[in-house]
Amino acid sequence: MNDLAWRVFYTRYELPRPRAADPFIDTLGDLDPWLDERSVPEGQPYLISPTGHYDIELNAFFSTELASAPTDTLRAYASDLKLWLTFLWVSRGHKDWRDADSDDRAAYKRWRTVDQRGPHVQAVTWDREVGTVNQFYRWALRKTYARQNPIVQRETRDHRGHGPRSVPAELSHTGSRNHLKWLTPAMYCMWRDVGVRGFTRQGLEDPSFRGRFGSRNRTYTDLMIRSGMRLCEQTSLSLFEVPRPVPGMVNARSWLPATIAKYGSARTVYFTHSDLAALYEYIEEERAEAIELARNQGVYERIRNPLIITDINRPLVDVGGRRLGVDQLGHAERRRLLIDTPDGLEPAALWLNEHGLPSARSCWQAVFTTANQRCDRVGLDVTSHAHQLRHSFAVITLELLMRGHIASLGSMNLEQRGAYQRIFGDPVNWLRIRLGHRSRTTTEKYLHTLQELEWETRQALIPDDWDAAHVRPEELDDLVPAAPESASA
The missing domain is CATH 1.10.443.10 (Intergrase catalytic core)
Known part of the structure; x- marks a missing residue:
C-alpha cells in the first residue's frame, strides 16, 4: 500500500477466487449477498487510506448522499475527495478529515492553483473540486461526522432573486459559464x-x-x-x-x-x-x-x-x-x-x-x-x-x-x-x-x-488597415482647434 496517497476502488460482483484455498477469504463466504443486503450497486467507489483503513463514515457518503448519482459523477466525486484527503495526509501531518479547518482549505487552494510545485489547475477544475468537498462536508455535518466545514460560505441568491442560500466563497466566478470551448x-x-x-x-x-x-x-x-x-x-x-x-x-x-x-x-x-x-x-x-x-x-x-x-x-x-x-x-x-x-x-x-x-x-x-x-x-x-x-x-x-x-x-x-x-x-x-x-x-x-x-x-x-482609416497629418489642422492667443500677444 502506498504510504502517501489515498486510493479509489470500485465494488465488483462475482469476484474471482484464488485457485489455492485461503483461510481468510474462505471465512468471508459469498460477498454478493452481503452487497445486495446493503443495496450496494456494482461500480460504487470507496476510498482506502494510505494505511489500508476503510473509513465507514467517509464511504457512507457514496451509498447515501450519492446513491442515485450517475456513474461519471460518482467517479468524479471520488477522484476529487481522494485529492483532498491525500493533501491532508501528506501536507498537513496526517490530519483526519474530521478535523480539517479553513487554514487547511486555504493551503489546499494555494497548492492547487498558484504554488510553483502544484498542478496550477484551471478555474473550472477548482470550482468543481471545491464544490465536491463542500457537498461532502455539508453531508458530514448533517450526520455529525465532522466538526466543521473547512469551506468558507457566503450567502447568495439565484438570477431570479430566490434565496438566500449558502455557497462556497471559494468559487472563482470565472469558470465554464464565461469560458466555454x-x-x-x-x-x-x-x-x-x-x-x-x-x-x-x-x-x-x-x-x-x-x-x-x-x-x-x-x-x-x-x-x-x-x-x-x-x-x-x-x-x-x-x-x-x-x-x-x-x-x-x-x-x-x-x-x-x-x-x-x-x-x-x-x-x-x-x-x-x-x-x-x-x-x-x-x-x-x-x-x-x-x-x-x-x-x-x-x-x-x-x-x-x-x-x-x-x-x-x-x-x-x-x-x-x-x-x-x-x-x-x-x-x-x-x-x-x-x-x-x-x-x-x-x-x-x-x-x-x-x-x-x-x-x-x-x-x-x-x-x-x-x-x-x-x-x-x-x-x-x-x-x-x-x-x-x-x-x-x-x-x-x-x-x-x-x-x-x-x-x-x-x-x-x-x-x-x-x-x-x-x-x-x-x-x-x-x-x-x-x-x-x-x-x-x-x-x-x-x-x-x-x-x-x-x-x-x-x-x-x-x-x-487602421492606417488607411487614420486622418493624414496635414488634415489635423482642420480637426484640432487652434490654441488661444496668449495675453502678452
Whole structure:
C-alpha cells in the first residue's frame, strides 16, 4: 500500500477466487449477498487510506448522499475527495478529515492553483473540486461526522432573486459559464480528419498513419457533435437504439432511455441521414469483423452471467427473476447483454473494441487524447474532448434555432407571435430537452456564447488597415482647434 496517497476502488460482483484455498477469504463466504443486503450497486467507489483503513463514515457518503448519482459523477466525486484527503495526509501531518479547518482549505487552494510545485489547475477544475468537498462536508455535518466545514460560505441568491442560500466563497466566478470551448463545423472537420482519420493537413491520406478503427472513431465523433449526447450515454447505446433509415427522411428519431441517460434525462435523439449511413457501414464492416474474430476465439462463451436475447423482435432478458426490456438495463448490464443470432452470439452493444467486446468510456477518452496528440505533431492548433463536441452541438444548434425563430417572428403581429411560440416553443427550452438538462439555467450559458459571436461579427466591421482609416497629418489642422492667443500677444 502506498504510504502517501489515498486510493479509489470500485465494488465488483462475482469476484474471482484464488485457485489455492485461503483461510481468510474462505471465512468471508459469498460477498454478493452481503452487497445486495446493503443495496450496494456494482461500480460504487470507496476510498482506502494510505494505511489500508476503510473509513465507514467517509464511504457512507457514496451509498447515501450519492446513491442515485450517475456513474461519471460518482467517479468524479471520488477522484476529487481522494485529492483532498491525500493533501491532508501528506501536507498537513496526517490530519483526519474530521478535523480539517479553513487554514487547511486555504493551503489546499494555494497548492492547487498558484504554488510553483502544484498542478496550477484551471478555474473550472477548482470550482468543481471545491464544490465536491463542500457537498461532502455539508453531508458530514448533517450526520455529525465532522466538526466543521473547512469551506468558507457566503450567502447568495439565484438570477431570479430566490434565496438566500449558502455557497462556497471559494468559487472563482470565472469558470465554464464565461469560458466555454467549442468548435465551428470547419474546425471540427479539420480536427477529425487530421486527428481521428489520420489525414494530412492538406486533406490527403497519410501513408504513415497507423491508427486503427478510423471509420468507427469518425462515426462516433460525428454522431456526438450532431446529437449532443454525453460520452457515457453514447457509449452505452445498443443496436436497438439505432433507428432504421427511412427514404426521404432527413432526420430519424430514437429514444435514449432513462437507464443510461445522465440523471435519468430520457429524451428523443436525432440521427441525420449521413450519420445513419455511416453507422450501418460501421455495423456491417468493422463491427462485424470484430465479432467474427471474437467468435473464433470463443470470447462470448467466457462472459460471466450473460444476459441473452433470443428474439430480436421482443428483446427481453431474465434479470433476477424478472423479464426486462433493453430500455430497462443500465450501463453495467448492457456490457454483458448478448444476442443469439443464427451465426452465433454477438454483443447488443453498438460500439465494440478490437476484441469484439463493448468499448469502455476510457477507450473513447483515449481516442480523443490520441487525436489531439496527432494534431499537435502536425502543427494543427485544434484540440477537442468529448464534452467540447457536446458544447459545439449546443452552440451551433442554438444559433440556428434563434436565427430562424427571430426571422419568423419579425414578420408577425403580436397575436401571430403568440401562436407561433405556443406551437414551436422556445429555442432555449428545446435545446435544454435535447441536452437532457434539468434546469434552464444550465442551458442559458450558451446564450453568452451567442453574444460573443455577435461581438465578433461587429468587430469584423472594423477595417484591418487602421492606417488607411487614420486622418493624414496635414488634415489635423482642420480637426484640432487652434490654441488661444496668449495675453502678452
